[in-house]
Amino acid sequence: MHIRCCTLPSFLVFVKRLGVLALVFFLLQGKSAWAFSEFYYFNPDSSQSNLSRLKKGMDTLLADAGINLSFQPFARLQDFDRQIRMKPPAFVMVPSWYVDMNKDAWKFHPLLRPTRGGATTYHKVLLVATNATFELKQLGSKTVAMTSMGPGGLDFLNTLIFNEHGLDAHQLNIVTTAKDVDALFALALHQVDAALVSKANLEHIAEINPRIAKNVKVVAVSGPISLPALYYYGSDANNIEMERVKKIFLQHDQYSMSIREMLQVDGWQDYEN
Amino acid sequence: MKIKILLTLILSALLSCGQAWAAKTVAVLVSDSEEVYNRPVATFSEEMSLPILVFNLQGDIEADPLLKDKLLASDPALIFALGAKAAFVAKLWTKEHQEIPVLFAMVLNWQRYKLLDQANMAGIAAEMAPGTQFVNMTMVAPDVKKIGIIASRHSAEILTQANQAADLLDLELFTEIVERAHDFQRAFKKISGKVDAFWVVNDPVVYTLDNMAWLEERCLNEKKFCMGQSANIAQLGLVMAINPDLAGIGSQAASLAKNILAKRQSPAKIGVMPPLATQILINRRTSQRIGLSLSSQALDLVTTVVE
Numbered sequence: 001m002h003i004r005c006c007t008l009p010s011f012l013v014f015v016k017r018l019g020v021l022a023l024v025f026f027l028l029q030g031k032s033a034w035a036f037s038e039f040y041y042f043n044p045d046s047s048q049s050n051l052s053r054l055k056k057g058m059d060t061l062l063a064d065a066g067i068n069l070s071f072q073p074f075a076r077l078q079d080f081d082r083q084i085r086m087k088p089p090a091f092v093m094v095p096s097w098y099v100d101m102n103k104d105a106w107k108f109h110p111l112l113r114p115t116r117g118g119a120t121t122y123h124k125v126l127l128v129a130t131n132a133t134f135e136l137k138q139l140g141s142k143t144v145a146m147t148s149m150g151p152g153g154l155d156f157l158n159t160l161i162f163n164e165h166g167l168d169a170h171q172l173n174i175v176t177t178a179k180d181v182d183a184l185f186a187l188a189l190h191q192v193d194a195a196l197v198s199k200a201n202l203e204h205i206a207e208i209n210p211r212i213a214k215n216v217k218v219v220a221v222s223g224p225i226s227l228p229a230l231y232y233y234g235s236d237a238n239n240i241e242m243e244r245v246k247k248i249f250l251q252h253d254q255y256s257m258s259i260r261e262m263l264q265v266d267g268w269q270d271y272e273n
Numbered sequence: 274m275k276i277k278i279l280l281t282l283i284l285s286a287l288l289s290c291g292q293a294w295a296a297k298t299v300a301v302l303v304s305d306s307e308e309v310y311n312r313p314v315a316t317f318s319e320e321m322s323l324p325i326l327v328f329n330l331q332g333d334i335e336a337d338p339l340l341k342d343k344l345l346a347s348d349p350a351l352i353f354a355l356g357a358k359a360a361f362v363a364k365l366w367t368k369e370h371q372e373i374p375v376l377f378a379m380v381l382n383w384q385r386y387k388l389l390d391q392a393n394m395a396g397i398a399a400e401m402a403p404g405t406q407f408v409n410m411t412m413v414a415p416d417v418k419k420i421g422i423i424a425s426r427h428s429a430e431i432l433t434q435a436n437q438a439a440d441l442l443d444l445e446l447f448t449e450i451v452e453r454a455h456d457f458q459r460a461f462k463k464i465s466g467k468v469d470a471f472w473v474v475n476d477p478v479v480y481t482l483d484n485m486a487w488l489e490e491r492c493l494n495e496k497k498f499c500m501g502q503s504a505n506i507a508q509l510g511l512v513m514a515i516n517p518d519l520a521g522i523g524s525q526a527a528s529l530a531k532n533i534l535a536k537r538q539s540p541a542k543i544g545v546m547p548p549l550a551t552q553i554l555i556n557r558r559t560s561q562r563i564g565l566s567l568s569s570q571a572l573d574l575v576t577t578v579v580e
C-alpha cells in the first residue's frame with residue numbers, strides 16, 4: 001500500500017513528460033513532412049522516361065547540399081494531380097499550362113525558369129505520316145496521339161495550335177499517351193494518323209535515329225509554351241531552404257550539369273531578374 | 274407555333290440523344306481477380322468522367338448466373354472487358370445489344386477468339402507491336418540494321434507485322450521458320466553471322482526454357498543484342514525487354530471509350546490498336562558484356578535498368 005502511494009505520482013509525471021515529448025516530436029514531424037519534405041516533378045513533354053534515374057540524381061544532388069527534400073517524379077498527370085492536392089510539396093517543377101489551368105487553387109510561386117538554347121519557351125508540332133494524303137481539315141475523322149493535359153487542356157490546345165487551322169480539339173479522336181515519345185513512335189509506325197509532340201523531342205529523336213523522323217512530317221507548329229518552371233510553396237516558404245535549392249540549380253558543377261541534361265535544359269533564370 | 278414547338282422537341286430529343294451516354298455508367302468486366310487487372314482498371318476509372326461499375330466473372334461464366342442480368346440492368350454506355358474470358362463473354366452478352374460498344378484489353382492472342390466478328394467490338398492488343406519493339410531497339414542501339422527472328426508457323430501474323438514495320442524503319446529481317454523446339458539451335462547458327470540483333474517472338478513452340486537459356490549464353494558469347502517482350506527476358510539476362518505499361522492500357526482504353534461515346538467513333542473503325550505505352554527494361558550487366566555502350570539519351574528512354 002505504501003509502495004503504491006509513492007510510485008503512482010512519479011509514474012504520472014513520467015507519462016506526462018512522455019506525452020509532451022511525443023507531442024513535440026509529432027509537431028516537428030508533421031511540419032517537416034508537410035511543408036518541406038517533398039519536391040515534385042511532372043513534365044510529359046520531356047523525352048525523359050527514366051524517372052528512377054532522375055530521382056536518384058536529384059536525391060543525390062539535394063542530399064549532397066544538405067537539403068532534406070525527397071524528389072518525386074510523376075509519369076501520369078492524374079497521379080501528379082492527385083498527389084499535389086493531397087500533399088503539397090515544398091517545391092515543384094511543372095508545365096506552365098498546369099499552373100494556368102489550376103491558377104485558382106494554385107499556391108505556388110515561381111522561383112526559377114529554365115532555358116533551352118537560350119529560350120524560355122518551346123513549341124509543339126502537329127505531325128502526320130510522311131505519306132499521308134489527307135488535308136488538315138479532315139483530321140476530325142482521324143486518330144491523334146498526344147500527352148494528356150487534363151480536362152482544361154483541350155481549350156488551351158485550341159488557342160495554341162488547332163483554332164488557327166480551323167480545328168477544334170474537342171472534336172478530335174484523341175488517344176493520350178503518358179510520354180511524348182510514345183505518341184511520336186505510334187505515328188512513325190502508322191498506329192495513329194497524327195501526333196502532337198514537342199518540337200525539341202522530335203529533333204532529339206531525329207538526331208538519335210533519323211529512320212523514325214523520316215516517317216513523319218510537320219503540318220502545324222504551336223505558339224510558344226513556357227518551359228516547365230521551378231515553383232515553391234507559398235505561405236510556408238523557408239527562405240534559407242529556397243536559396244539553397246536555387247543555388248544548386250544555378251551552380252555549374254558536374255552534378256548540376258548532369259541534372260540539367262536529364263531535365264533537358266541548359267540553364268536557369270531567376271524569376272526576380 | 275405548333276411547328277416551332279415540334280422543332281424544339283425534335284431538337285432537344287436529338288441533343289439528349291447525343292448526350293445520352295452522359296447519364297449512363299460504364300461497366301468494367303474482369304475475367305477474374307488477378308492483380309494484373311487492378312492498375313488498368315484504376316487508370317481507366319480515373320480518366321473516365323462516368324460512374325464505373327466493376328463486374329467480376331471470377332474465372333467462370335457460370336460462377337454468378339445473374340451477372341449478365343446485373344450488368345445489362347446497369348444500362349452501360351460501354352463495356353471495358355479485361356482478359357480473354359471477359360472479352361469473349363462481353364461479345365456474347367452484347368450479341369443482341371450491339372448498341373453497347375465493347376472495348377477489350379489484355380487478351381493474349383485476341384485473334385483466336387474472333388472478337389472482331391461483331392461490329393460493336395474494339396480493343397487494345399496484349400502484345401507490343403513488333404514495330405514498337407524495333408523502334409525502341411534502334412533507339413537504344415542505333416547501329417542495329419539486321420535483325421534475326423526464329424519462329425514457328427504459329428507466328429505467321431506477327432511476322433507479317435514485323436516485315437511491315439521493318440520496311441518503315443529501314444531494317445532488314447532474317448527469318449528462320451522452324452517446326453520444333455529442337456531445331457532452334459541450328460536455325461540460330463544459320464543466321465547468327467548475318468545479323469546485328471535477335472528478336473525473341475512470343476512463340477511457345479520455339480522458346481522453351483532450354484532454348485532461352487541457350488540463347489542467353491549465345492547472345493553473350495557472340496555479343497549480340499537480343500531482346501523480346503516480357504520483363505523476365507531482361508531479368509533472365511537478355512539485354513532488353515519491352516512490356517506494355519499497365520497504367521497506359523487503362524489510359525488508352527479511356528481515350529478510346531471517350532472517342533466512341535462522345536465523338537461517335539465507331540468501334541469497327543478503331544479495330545484493335547497495339548498498346549502505345551511502353552515499359553522498357555535494360556539489363557546493364559548484359560549491355561556491358563556485349564560491349565553496348567548506353568548513351569545518356571538511350572538511358573533517358575529506359576524505364577527500368579536491371580543492375
